[in-house]
Amino acid sequence: MKLTRLSAYLLVLSLLTSCRKPRTVNTAFYYWKTVYDNNAVEQQYMDSLHCKRMYVRIMDVNNGDTGPVPVSPIRFKSAIPALVQVVPVVFIVNNVLKNQTQTQLNQLASKIAGYVNGKVKQSGKAFYSELQIDCDWTRSTRSNYFYLLNCIKSNQALKGKQLSATLRLHQLKNQQSSGIPPVNRVMLMCYNMGNLRKYGPQNSILDQQELEKYMGANLSGYSMPVDVGLPLFCWAVVFRQHQYMGIAKRLNADSLNNKQLFTAADNHLYTLLKDLPALGLKQGDEVRWENVPPAQLKSTARYISKYVATDTLNLIYFHLDESTLKNYTYETLEETAYLFR
Numbered sequence: 001m002k003l004t005r006l007s008a009y010l011l012v013l014s015l016l017t018s019c020r021k022p023r024t025v026n027t028a029f030y031y032w033k034t035v036y037d038n039n040a041v042e043q044q045y046m047d048s049l050h051c052k053r054m055y056v057r058i059m060d061v062n063n064g065d066t067g068p069v070p071v072s073p074i075r076f077k078s079a080i081p082a083l084v085q086v087v088p089v090v091f092i093v094n095n096v097l098k099n100q101t102q103t104q105l106n107q108l109a110s111k112i113a114g115y116v117n118g119k120v121k122q123s124g125k126a127f128y129s130e131l132q133i134d135c136d137w138t139r140s141t142r143s144n145y146f147y148l149l150n151c152i153k154s155n156q157a158l159k160g161k162q163l164s165a166t167l168r169l170h171q172l173k174n175q176q177s178s179g180i181p182p183v184n185r186v187m188l189m190c191y192n193m194g195n196l197r198k199y200g201p202q203n204s205i206l207d208q209q210e211l212e213k214y215m216g217a218n219l220s221g222y223s224m225p226v227d228v229g230l231p232l233f234c235w236a237v238v239f240r241q242h243q244y245m246g247i248a249k250r251l252n253a254d255s256l257n258n259k260q261l262f263t264a265a266d267n268h269l270y271t272l273l274k275d276l277p278a279l280g281l282k283q284g285d286e287v288r289w290e291n292v293p294p295a296q297l298k299s300t301a302r303y304i305s306k307y308v309a310t311d312t313l314n315l316i317y318f319h320l321d322e323s324t325l326k327n328y329t330y331e332t333l334e335e336t337a338y339l340f341r
Helices: 005-016 040-048 102-122 142-154 169-173 208-212 294-305 330-338
Strands: 024-031 053-064 067-071 085-092 130-134 162-167 185-189 226-231 235-240 243-247 262-264 269-272 286-290 312-318
Touching: 024 040, 024 330, 040 330, 053 102, 067 102, 085 102, 102 142, 130 142, 142 162, 162 226, 169 185, 185 312, 208 294, 226 294, 294 330, 312 330
Parallel strands: 024 053, 024 312, 053 085, 085 130, 130 162, 162 185, 185 226, 226 312
Antiparallel strands: 053 067, 235 243, 235 286, 262 269, 269 286
16 A cells, blocks of 8 residues: 555654553644634635634733723634634733733633623533633742632532643743643743744744753653643844834745845845835845744654653644745645644
8 A cells, every 4th residue: 555645754753662552642733813703714724624622812901991892803614614613712911910900810811701701602612621821920920920820710600620730941940930830731832932022043932952951851850731832933134224013914035035135144134125114114124034944843752742741732833824834735734733642
C-alpha cells in the first residue's frame, strides 16, 4: 500500500516515540476577532484537524470612567457550528486589578460571569464547560488577580465549570514571585517573547533560544496541567530612524517583496523606497517582517514536548483567521500536533 507523505511522516514519528506512552493531544484554535462569521476556509481547517473546541475571545476588560468595563466585545453574525464546543476567553488588562477592594473584585467576577453567559448564548450555545481568563499579572497585582479568580470559580452562574488561565513565560520561570494561579489548568503562551519595540533583526513572536531560557524543569515541574499555545500569525514592525513606530497591519510579505517599494537586507529588514501616505509610512522607514515558518513551528513543538508532563494536552493555535492560515498546510499543523504525542 502506498503511503501518503503525511502518513509516512507520522509513521516515522511513531517509531521514534514508540518507547514513550502516547499522549492525548487535542488540537484547537483561538478566535481573536471582534466579529464571528462562519468562514468556509477556517471551518475546513477545524474539520481537517478534528478540532472539537474553539477558544473564543469574548471581550477585553479595561478601566472606564466608573470602573472596569467591557471593551470590543465579540459580535456573532452566525452561530458557532453545532459540533464545536466554545471556550469563552476574557482578557483582563493588568492595570484593572490595581487598587481594587475585595468587594469590587467580587462585583467584577459577577459581571464577567453574567456577560460571558450572555455572549455564549448569542453564539448559539446552550452550554459550555470551561472559561479561560487571560491576564499578564505581575507581582504587584498577583494577590488581587488570584482573589478575582477564586471569586469567578465560586460564582453560582459558573457552577460546575472548569476555570483555566493563560501563563506567560516570565510567570512560568518566576513561579515563586508570580505564584500559581488558583485554576484547573493553565495555557502557556509560547509567543510574544521578545522586545517588539527594539530595533534589529530579532523575531519577537517566536525565538526558540529565548524560549529555552524559560522552559526545562520550570515546565516539567509545574504543579498543574499545562496546555500549549503556538503562534501562526505574522506582522510588519515599522521603525523610523531606528525608533519603533508601530505595526503596519496592511503590509504583507507580497508588499515587502515588491522591489519598486522596498529594498531587502539579509536580516528580515526592508527599507521603504518612497512615501506611502495611505499607510502613514515615509521613505527610509524600515520594516521588520516577523513570522513563524513551518520548520520553526515544528522545531519549537519538538522542544516543548520533551518537558510537557501531562498525559492529555490541549494544543491551541493562535489564531483562526483565513489570511493567516494560508501560510500553513493542514499537514504542517497536524505534523506539529503529532510531535506532542
